[in-house]
Amino acid sequence: MKRVQFSSRWLPYLFLAPQMAIIFVFFYWPSVQAVQSSFYLEDPFGFGSTFVGLENYADILSSHEYLGIAKFTLVFTLLVTGLSLGLGLLLAVKADAVLRGSHSYKTLLIWVYAVAPPVAGLIGMMFFDQHIGPLVRAAAFFGWDMKVGLDYTDTAIAMITVSVWKQIPYNFIFFLSGLQSLPASVREAALIDCRSGARRFLDVTLPLLAPTAFFLLIMNMTYALFETFGIIDVIVKDKAANNPITLVYKVYMDGFRGNDLGGSSAQSVILMLIVFVLTIFQFRFIERRVHYG
Amino acid sequence: MQKLALSGLTLAFTATSTLAATDITWWHGMAGRNGEVINELATQFNAAQNACVLTPVSKGTYEEALAAGIAAFRSGDQPNILQVFDAGAATIINAPKAVIPAEDLIKGAGYDFNREDFIQGVRYFYADSDGKFVGMPFNSSAPIMYVNTEALQKAGIAGAPKTWEEFEAMAPKLKAAGYIPLVQSQLTWEFTENFFSRHDLQFATNNNGYDAVAGTEINVDAPEHVMMYQKLKDWYDDGWFGYFGAGWSDNQKPFEEDKAALWIGSSGSFGGLQKSAQMPFTASFLPYWNAIDGAGTNTFIGGAALFAMSGHDDAQNKCTADFFEFLTSPEVQYFWHKSTGYVPVTEAAYELAKADGHYDRFPAAEVGIKQLMLPGGEWSKGYRMGFYPQIREVMEREYGRIFAGETSVEDAMATIKSEGDALLARFAKTTASN
Numbered sequence: 001m002k003r004v005q006f007s008s009r010w011l012p013y014l015f016l017a018p019q020m021a022i023i024f025v026f027f028y029w030p031s032v033q034a035v036q037s038s039f040y041l042e043d044p045f046g047f048g049s050t051f052v053g054l055e056n057y058a059d060i061l062s063s064h065e066y067l068g069i070a071k072f073t074l075v076f077t078l079l080v081t082g083l084s085l086g087l088g089l090l091l092a093v094k095a096d097a098v099l100r101g102s103h104s105y106k107t108l109l110i111w112v113y114a115v116a117p118p119v120a121g122l123i124g125m126m127f128f129d130q131h132i133g134p135l136v137r138a139a140a141f142f143g144w145d146m147k148v149g150l151d152y153t154d155t156a157i158a159m160i161t162v163s164v165w166k167q168i169p170y171n172f173i174f175f176l177s178g179l180q181s182l183p184a185s186v187r188e189a190a191l192i193d194c195r196s197g198a199r200r201f202l203d204v205t206l207p208l209l210a211p212t213a214f215f216l217l218i219m220n221m222t223y224a225l226f227e228t229f230g231i232i233d234v235i236v237k238d239k240a241a242n243n244p245i246t247l248v249y250k251v252y253m254d255g256f257r258g259n260d261l262g263g264s265s266a267q268s269v270i271l272m273l274i275v276f277v278l279t280i281f282q283f284r285f286i287e288r289r290v291h292y293g
Numbered sequence: 294m295q296k297l298a299l300s301g302l303t304l305a306f307t308a309t310s311t312l313a314a315t316d317i318t319w320w321h322g323m324a325g326r327n328g329e330v331i332n333e334l335a336t337q338f339n340a341a342q343n344a345c346v347l348t349p350v351s352k353g354t355y356e357e358a359l360a361a362g363i364a365a366f367r368s369g370d371q372p373n374i375l376q377v378f379d380a381g382a383a384t385i386i387n388a389p390k391a392v393i394p395a396e397d398l399i400k401g402a403g404y405d406f407n408r409e410d411f412i413q414g415v416r417y418f419y420a421d422s423d424g425k426f427v428g429m430p431f432n433s434s435a436p437i438m439y440v441n442t443e444a445l446q447k448a449g450i451a452g453a454p455k456t457w458e459e460f461e462a463m464a465p466k467l468k469a470a471g472y473i474p475l476v477q478s479q480l481t482w483e484f485t486e487n488f489f490s491r492h493d494l495q496f497a498t499n500n501n502g503y504d505a506v507a508g509t510e511i512n513v514d515a516p517e518h519v520m521m522y523q524k525l526k527d528w529y530d531d532g533w534f535g536y537f538g539a540g541w542s543d544n545q546k547p548f549e550e551d552k553a554a555l556w557i558g559s560s561g562s563f564g565g566l567q568k569s570a571q572m573p574f575t576a577s578f579l580p581y582w583n584a585i586d587g588a589g590t591n592t593f594i595g596g597a598a599l600f601a602m603s604g605h606d607d608a609q610n611k612c613t614a615d616f617f618e619f620l621t622s623p624e625v626q627y628f629w630h631k632s633t634g635y636v637p638v639t640e641a642a643y644e645l646a647k648a649d650g651h652y653d654r655f656p657a658a659e660v661g662i663k664q665l666m667l668p669g670g671e672w673s674k675g676y677r678m679g680f681y682p683q684i685r686e687v688m689e690r691e692y693g694r695i696f697a698g699e700t701s702v703e704d705a706m707a708t709i710k711s712e713g714d715a716l717l718a719r720f721a722k723t724t725a726s727n
Contacts, residue, residue: 130543259360
C-alpha cells in the first residue's frame with residue numbers, strides 16, 4: 001500500500017481539525033449536555049433547574065411503562081434486523097442468479113430505498129388504514145379483524161412490516177454487490193467440489209459475504225433503533241395512546257412534546273449506553289468470526 | 294393548496310412593500326383550512342394599518358408549536374406571539390418571566406380592557422388566580438354533538454339526545470337502522486375534562502389546580518367518571534359506540550361517511566365538516582347524565598390562546614397589543630367564527646353574528662357558544678395542571694387499553710391517577726426552582 005508522507009508532524013492534525021470540530025460540535029458537545037441535564041429537573045423555559053442526582057434514572061428504570069417500551073424495542077429491533085437482512089439476502093442471491101432482465105429487476109428493488117421514511121410510513125399507513133387499507137381487507141378475508149392504532153399487536157405488525165419493507169433495498173444493494181465481487185474462481189472450485197447449492201451457499205458464499213453481513217448488521221440495528229422514528233410517528237399519527245413505540249420515540253414524546261428535559265435527557269443517556277454496549281459486543285464477539293479477505 | 298400559496302404570496306408582498314414598519318411574528322399550531330384563515334387574518338391586519346407587519350408561521354400541531362416556542366425562547370429567538378393550547382396553558386402560565394400578560398400589554402398600549410366583555414366560558418381559563426388575562430383567548434371551542442339527521446329519521450327518532458339516558462334508549466334503534474350510534478374524536482377532552490365541567494365535578498384538588506402547583510392531585514378515579522368509561526366500554530361491546538384509536542380523523546371519518554349517527558367533536562370542526570360531510574347534519578349540546586346531581590353546567594373552553602412573549606422592544610410590543618385589539622374587535626371575531634366554527638370570544642361579536650342572521654342560516658354554528666354560555670358551576674371555570682400534555686398521553690394509553698380489553702376501567706383510572714399525580718409532583722418540582 002502506498003503511504004502518504006507529511007513533511008510536518010502537525011499537518012495531518014490540521015487536516016483532521018475540521019472533521020474533529022464537526023464531530024465535537026454535533027456529537028460530543030450535545031452528549032455531554034445530555035449527561036449533565038439528566039441529573040437535573042429543569043423548568044421548560046430555562047429559568048431554573050434543581051439538581052436531583054440519579055432521581056431521573058431511578059424514575060425511568062422503575063417505570064413499568066418504560067420497561068414495557070424497552071421490551072418492545074428489543075423485539076422490534078430483532079425482528080426488523082433479522083427480517084430485513086434475511087429477505088435482502090434472499091432477493092440478492094436470486095438477483096445474482098438472474099442473467100436476463102436483471103437490470104430492471106434490480107431497479108425495481110432499489111427504488112424503494114429512495115423513499116423517505118415518513119413517506120414510507122404514510123404509504124404503509126394507507127395499506128393498513130382501518131377504513132380503506134387493502135391489507136386490512138385482505139386480513140379480514142382470512143377472518144382476522146385487524147385494528148391498527150387500537151390493537152397493540154396489530155399496530156406492531158404494521159410497524160415492523162413497513163420498517164422491513166423500507167430497509168430491504170438497502171440490504172439488497174450491499175448483498176448484491178458483495179455477491180458480485182466474489183471471485184469467480186472460488187465459485188467454480190466450489191462448483192466442482194460440491195453439487196448441493198445450499199451447501200455451497202453455506203460453506204463458501206456466506207463466509208465470503210461475512211464482512212458485508214457484519215456491516216449490515218450494525219447498520220440495520222441502528223436503523224431499527226433510530227431511523228424508524230419517522231415511520232412510527234406516521235403510523236401512530238402523533239398520538240401513541242396504547243400503541244407500541246420504541247425508546248427513541250419515548251425520548252421525543254417526553255422531551256419535545258412533554259417539555260420534561262431532565263427525564264428525556266436521562267432516557268437518551270440510557271439509549272446512548274445501550275448503543276455503546278451493543279457496538280462493543282458486536283466488535284468484540286461477532287467481528288472475530290468475520291474473515292476479511 | 295393554491296389558496297394557501299396565494300395568501301402566502303400576498304403576505305410576502307405586503308411584507309416587502311412596507312419596509313419601514315415594525316415586523317412581528319406569530320407562531321401557531323394550525324394547519325389546513327384554519328391555517329389559511331389565519332393567513333387571511335394577518336393579511337387583513339396588515340392592510341388595516343401601516344405601522345406593523347404581522348407574519349404568521351405554522352409550526353405544525355399545538356404540541357409542536359409549544360415546543361418550538363419554548364426552544365426559541367431558550368435561545369433568545371422567540372416569536373412575538375405564541376399560540377398555546379388548553380392543555381399546555383399551565384406550562385406557559387407558570388413561567389411568568391416568559392410572557393407579558395395580555396391584559397398588561399393591552400392596557401400599556403393605551404387601550405381599554407374590560408374582562409366582562411368576554412363570554413363566561415372564556416373568562417378564567419387563561420387568566421391568573423386574580424382573574425388577570427395572561428393569554429389572549431383566540432380560538433375557543435367546545436365539545437359538541439354533531440347529529441346525522443338522516444340517520445335519526447331512518448331510526449324513527451325525533452331529536453338528538455340531551456342526556457346519556459336518552460342516548461341509551463335510542464342506541465338500539467340507531468344500530469338496527471344500520472348506523473354506528475356514537476363515535477367521538479378525543480376521549481380525554483370530551484369524556485374526561487369536559488365530563489367534569491358538564492357535571493360540575495371537581496377535576497383536581499387545589500381548586501382544579503388554580504390555587505397551587507404543589508400538592509395538586511387529579512380526580513380521574515371519581516366514581517362518576519369511572520361509571521362513564523364503564524358505560525363507554527359496555528356500549529363499545531354492544532356495538533353502540535365505535536372507537537378507532539386515539540387519532541382525531543380516524544373517528545371523525547365514519548360520521549363524515551354517513552356510517553355513524555352521532556359524533557362528539559369540536560365546535561371548531563363545523564367549518565371543515567360542512568365541506569366533508571356526505572349527508573345533512575346538525576349539532577346539539579354535549580349530553581350529560583341526568584342521574585348525576587348538578588349536571589348540565591357549561592363545559593370548559595377548548596382550543597388555544599395567544600401569548601405575548603417577553604424580550605421584545607416596545608415598538609414590537611405595541612404592535613402585538615394592536616393585533617390583540619384588532620383580533621378582539623367584533624368584526625374580526627365574527628369573521629373568524631364564520632370561517633372556522635370556533636366561537637366568538639366576546640359578547641359583542643356574538644351579538645353581531647346574531648344580528649347578521651348567521652345562526653338563522655347555520656343553526657349548528659350557535660351550539661358551541663351557547664354551551665359555553667350555559668350557567669357555570671363551581672368546577673366548570675377551568676383547570677390548571679402542569680405537564681398536562683403528558684397526563685393526557687397517559688389517559689390516551691389507558692383508554693386505548695380499556696377498549697382493547699387489556700385492562701379494566703377501575704385499574705385504568707388507578708394507573709392514570711398514580712402516574713398523573715407523579716407528573717404533577719414532578720412539575721411542581723421543576724417550577725419550584727424558578
